[in-house]
Amino acid sequence: GAVVSQHPSRVICKSGTSVKIECRSLDFQATTMFWYRQFPKKSLMLMATSNEGSKATYEQGVEKDKFLINHASLTLSTLTVTSAHPEDSSFYICSASAPTSGSTDTQYFGPGTRLTVL
Amino acid sequence: QKEVEQNSGPLSVPEGAIASLNCTYSDRGSQSFFWYRQYSGKSPELIMSIYSNGDKEDGRFTAQLNKASQYVSLLIRDSQPSDSATYLCAVNRWGGGNKLTFGTGTQLKVEL
Numbered sequence: 001g002a003v004v005s006q007h008p009s010r011v012i013c014k015s016g017t018s019v020k021i022e023c024r025s026l027d028f029q030a031t032t033m034f035w036y037r038q039f040p041k042k043s044l045m046l047m048a049t050s051n052e053g054s055k056a057t058y059e060q061g062v063e064k065d066k067f068l069i070n071h072a073s074l075t076l077s078t079l080t081v082t083s084a085h086p087e088d089s090s091f092y093i094c095s096a097s098a099p100t101s102g103s104t105d106t107q108y109f110g111p112g113t114r115l116t117v118l
Numbered sequence: 119q120k121e122v123e124q125n126s127g128p129l130s131v132p133e134g135a136i137a138s139l140n141c142t143y144s145d146r147g148s149q150s151f152f153w154y155r156q157y158s159g160k161s162p163e164l165i166m167s168i169y170s171n172g173d174k175e176d177g178r179f180t181a182q183l184n185k186a187s188q189y190v191s192l193l194i195r196d197s198q199p200s201d202s203a204t205y206l207c208a209v210n211r212w213g214g215g216n217k218l219t220f221g222t223g224t225q226l227k228v229e230l
Binding site for chain 1: 149150152154159160161162163164167206208210211215216217218220221222223
């Protein structure tokens with residue numbers, strides 16, 4: 001159980017275009033999903049927290065108008081990178097929270113999306 | 119002081135040995151502790167979670183938690199080359215909205 005999928009796994013786009021990444025919890029309902037980015041040999045950086053039916057909460061320094069997040073259902077959150085530029089090239093990873101009895105939720109990660117902006 | 123600290127490594131151990139990975143955290147309100155394994159170019163994979171002081175064993179993995187010392191560790195017995203990866207320590211606290219705070223990870227190399 002607790003499987004999270006992401007699509008696409010890899011995308012190459014031209015500078016100035018927008019890219020949408022989907023994150024799905026396949027076998028559980030996730031009230032909260034998280035979006036991270038990771039540069040080579042660096043740690044995960046939390047970008048935003050996505051709650052079903054409400055606006056996402058962005059971390060300091062993350063442009064909400066550039067990284068649009070929609071959490072339309074309990075199993076789907078999307079991240080749209082608008083007007084992408086080469087510096088947006090990175091590994092984008094989502095996670096979904098699954099309830100854990102007696103404690104805080106556990107985050108399960110999707111396989112990630114590697115974005116390359118030319 | 120970083121919220122979650124790990125030695126970046128690399129930690130090299132011979133095949134079959136015990137690998138010991140350590141993590142300290144600064145927030146005494148932390149309640150849940152997780153170890154994730156991340157292979158190069160892949161996303162993190164949950165290895166262990168621990169919530170209470172003491173040891174928790176799962177196969178070749180043992181997580182140890184000492185809240186008084188604000189210390190959590192992961193032991194890997196009978197280390198295999200396939201265990202070579204970066205191990206991320208993450209903590210959560212009640213009221214934190216289920217957000218995780220990650221350490222920078224320890225790179226483990228298991229040598230033949």
